[in-house]
Amino acid sequence: TQLLEQSPQFLSIQEGENLTVYCNSSSVFSSLQWYRQEPGEGPVLLVTVVTGGEVKKLKRLTFQFGDARKDSSLHITAAQPGDTGLYLCAGVNSGYSTLTFGKGTMLLVSP
Amino acid sequence: EAQVTQNPRYLITVTGKKLTVTCSQNMNHEYMSWYRQDPGLGLRQIYYSMNVEVTDKGDVPEGYKVSRKEKRNFPLILESPSPNQTSLYFCASSFSRVLAKNIQYFGAGTRLSVL
Numbered sequence: 593t594q595l596l597e598q599s600p601q602f603l604s605i606q607e608g609e610n611l612t613v614y615c616n617s618s619s620v621f622s623s624l625q626w627y628r629q630e631p632g633e634g635p636v637l638l639v640t641v642v643t644g645g646e647v648k649k650l651k652r653l654t655f656q657f658g659d660a661r662k663d664s665s666l667h668i669t670a671a672q673p674g675d676t677g678l679y680l681c682a683g684v685n686s687g688y689s690t691l692t693f694g695k696g697t698m699l700l701v702s703p
Numbered sequence: 704e705a706q707v708t709q710n711p712r713y714l715i716t717v718t719g720k721k722l723t724v725t726c727s728q729n730m731n732h733e734y735m736s737w738y739r740q741d742p743g744l745g746l747r748q749i750y751y752s753m754n755v756e757v758t759d760k761g762d763v764p765e766g767y768k769v770s771r772k773e774k775r776n777f778p779l780i781l782e783s784p785s786p787n788q789t790s791l792y793f794c795a796s797s798f799s800r801v802l803a804k805n806i807q808y809f810g811a812g813t814r815l816s817v818l
Contacts, residue, residue, distance in 0.1 A: 623803040634707075634793050634809025635746070642803060680746065689734065689753060689800035690761065691807075695745035 595619070596683055598694035606702055608670050613679055613697045616663045621683035624657055624664045625691070629678040640684075671701045705730045709794050709810035716784055717818050724779045724813050726794030734797040735777040736761070736807070737769065739790040746793070752777055753800045784817040791815075 597616045605611055615624070623642040627635035639648050641657035641664060648655045652675075654667040668675055678698050682691040707728045716722055728735065736751040738761075748761030752771040766788055768780040777796075781788060791814050797807040 625802075633811055634795070636809070637806050640803055682746075684803045688803060690748060690751065691802060692762075693738075693746040695743065 596681055596692055596694035598679075598681055598697050600697060601695070602698045602700075604700045604702070605671055607672055609701075611668050611671060611699070613666045613668075613681075613699075614663070615665065615681035615694050617683060618662065619683075620661050621692075622661075622686055622688060623684045624661075625682045625684065626655055626664070626666055627680040627682060629680060629696075630676075635678075635680055668699075671699075673701050673703050675699060676701050705808070707794055707796050707808050707810040709792075709813050711813060712811065713814050715816045715818065718785055719783050722781050722784060722815075724781075724792060724794075724815070726777045726779065726810060727775050728777075728794075728796040728808070729775065730796060730798070730808070731774065732796040732798050732808075733774070734800045734802075734805075734807075735771065736795045736797075737767070737777070737779050738793045738795065739763065740793060740812075741790050749779070749792075784815075786817050789815060789817045 625640045626638045629635040639655045644659045644661045646657045652669045656665045678696045680696045681694045710725045737749040738746045740746045747763045750769040752758045794810040795807045798805045
């Protein structure tokens with residue numbers, strides 16, 4: 593079974609700060625996805641990165657896929673309270689039809 | 704409105720009493736899946752279905768059954784629930800099995816407690 597390690601597990605910051613969340617594996621994934629989950633709701637897909645070295649931007653969020661397709665990072669610039677939530681990375685397995693999720697990073701942004 | 708609907712949202716039951724959690728999607732999606740989410744363990748896949756009458760085991764299928772008799776519904780059945788199945792359950796659906804190219808939509812979750 594492929595594993596995805598996320599770090600940090602918890603992050604508490606002030607509004608306006610920058611932060612980076614990491615997602616690492618010893619295995620290669622065909623692609624990697626990032627989700628955000630709010631309390632009482634299911635995860636919502638933010639982005640899928642497919643190519644090694646790929647960088648995608650979604651407003652203040654920047655996602656990067658490692659060259660070897662084993663790791664990824666999520667960088668948030670000038671965090672806002674609305675960014676608060678559980679951030680999950682998920683690797684798409686080689687058969688393309690299943691996901692392996694990391695355990696998540698709980699982000700709290702205080703005003 | 705496109706959505707994945709799970710029922711019930713909350714359920715408390717006792718060991719051994721059979722239960723079914725329903726999942727329905729209105730997007731004509733081929734792919735559906737069940738996950739459980741536990742503290743410290745994250746989201747783990749229980750079963751998935753790539754089309755009607757086609758189901759496959761995920762990472763943690765023991766103690767669960769599923770069926771896919773029609774495209775829109777994918778119920779999760781616990782024949783004899785045990786306390787270790789206390790968890791938060793999510794149903795999800797996607798247009799196709801190629802998850803890298805299709806958004807997987809999640810339901811709002813079912814919180815199950817087995818006493």
